[in-house]
Amino acid sequence: MTNCIEIKGLVKEYKSFTLGPIDLTVPGGSILGLIGENGAGKSTLIKSMLGIAKPSGGQVTLLGTDPDHAKEDIGVVMDDCFFSEYLRVKDVNSVLSRVYKDWDKALFQSYLDKFSVAGAKSIKELSRGMRMKLSLAAALAHRPKLLLLDEATAGLDPVVRDEILDEFLEFISDDDHAILISSHITSDLEKVADYIAYLHQGKLLMCDEKDQLLESYGRLVCARADLEQIDRGYLVATRKSQYSTEALIRHKSEFKRLYPRLTVEPVTLDELMVFIVKGEQS
Amino acid sequence: MTGLILKDFLILRKTLRSYLLILVVYAAVAFSGFWSGSFVGAFIMVMVAMLPMNVFAYDKQCNWDVYGLALPVGRTKTVAARYACVLLLCLGSAAFSAVLGVVLTLMDRMEEGLGEYLVTCAVVLLVGMMVNSVMLPLLYKFGSERARMMFYGVIGVIVLLGAVFLGPLGGIAWLKTLGTPTMEQVATVPVIAAMAGLVLLALSFLLSRHFYGSKDV
Secondary structure, X not given: OXXXXXXXXXXXXXXXXXXXXXXXXXXXXXXXXXXXXXXOOHHHHXXXXXXXXXXXXXXXXXXXXXXXXXXXXXXXEOOOOOOOOOOEHHXXXXXXXXXXXXXXXXXXXXXXXXXXOOOOOEHHHOOHHHHHHHHHHHHHOOOOOEEEEEOOOOOOOHHHHHHHHHHHHHHOOOOOOEEEEEOOOHHHHHHHOOEEEEEEOOEEEEEEEHHHHHHHOEEEEEOHHHHHHOOHHHEEEEEEOOOOEEEEEOOHHHHHHHOOOOEEEEOOHHHHHHHHHHOEEO | OHHHHHHHHHHHHHHHHHHHHXXXXXXXXXXXXOOOHHHHHHHHHHHHHHHXXXXXXXXXXXXXXXXXXXXXXXXXXXXXXXXXXXXXXXXXXXXXHHHHHHHHHHOOOOOOOHHHHHHHHHHHHHHHHHHHHHHHHHHHHHHHHHHHHHHHHHHHHHHHHHHHHHHHHOOXXXXXHHOOOOHHHHHXXXXXXXXXXXXXHHHHHHHHHHHHHOOOO
């Protein structure tokens, strides 16, 4: 299995923010979910990967080549529709068929039909969900091998999101394909992602297989006195309030064996993020 | 690249349609003899000169630049497509003016001779290309909102410099000392104007490419 994304030491410096250095690899046939709070650098990472924002350092290899040469095989969907409201849906077909060598007009139309997006409508008339579906159809109609999606499911209702997630799963059934998707909707990522990368203040805090991540971390709910007795090596972060004490622990199975009396619950990606950002680091 | 040119024209479709309607009305006024054909020709170019600014504003409205740079086109070709669009708009409007002049002449509604009118069209074309040659690099460097103000500033500086340096020399009165040009000299004006316009646009393209090449979108 070849890597569709290889990032080594990617750095993007702004006056008040620095992304990286980022090292990241996404193998073919997989989906990497990129999580992180607002301003963590998720969009900057995607823009830097594509050269939309010029990296200050590091190396990006997409589909085995440099990003400029790979763009024919990359589909991009961002958090909003980039097509002007003055265009009609069918104009997108005319424009992009002259941009991509492998653009398939019939395939684009079939995606529009599948997503129930009317070609004759102007983009102004489309709802947000329909616009995102149009963006997705545009990202898929040149048969890309890599999809870079920045908050592509944001603001969509659960039904539309589910349809789109199914589309992603179908896309990566080919081992040469991969998806990098950044999202605040971590439940979507829990559903489809194979890997999770957590970006915090421009730094990659963790990047691991999703199942491994959710399996190895746990949420401990206990009394304060119990927390004091625990080996600090297991604690990642703690959150204490007047009524409860919670902790994010690593090596969950081992911890459970050592402390069978304590309750360790599964942790969600949301909880993982909140613990790391808002909890007291141990 | 043709896709991006098409995109610009499709975005301008509604505006161009409105302009065409206005031009038909103005052409009708010119037929009535109320306005001269040269005035309508000049007016066409003024309208067209402002269109690229609209395209930049529309692109900004939907963040097209981010998506545009994700396409397999490249920054140089992206800028080249915009210049091609501008050139086509300028040439299209010049052609419209020329056709209008021919029709007015055939219908014996042209005050000035057709030759003089076509020279006026060529000069107006040059002015349109000059305006865009200044405007486009500003748009790439500063974006549509700030570029508008910068453009007025640049024009203000040019007028000021003209007043400061030409004022003491009696303005453009020295042009009269050149005498009446021959027909052969007049005939070269459209060619010289078109070539000068193209050279200006080429230089402007290099500047815009430089600005856009290093820009983080």
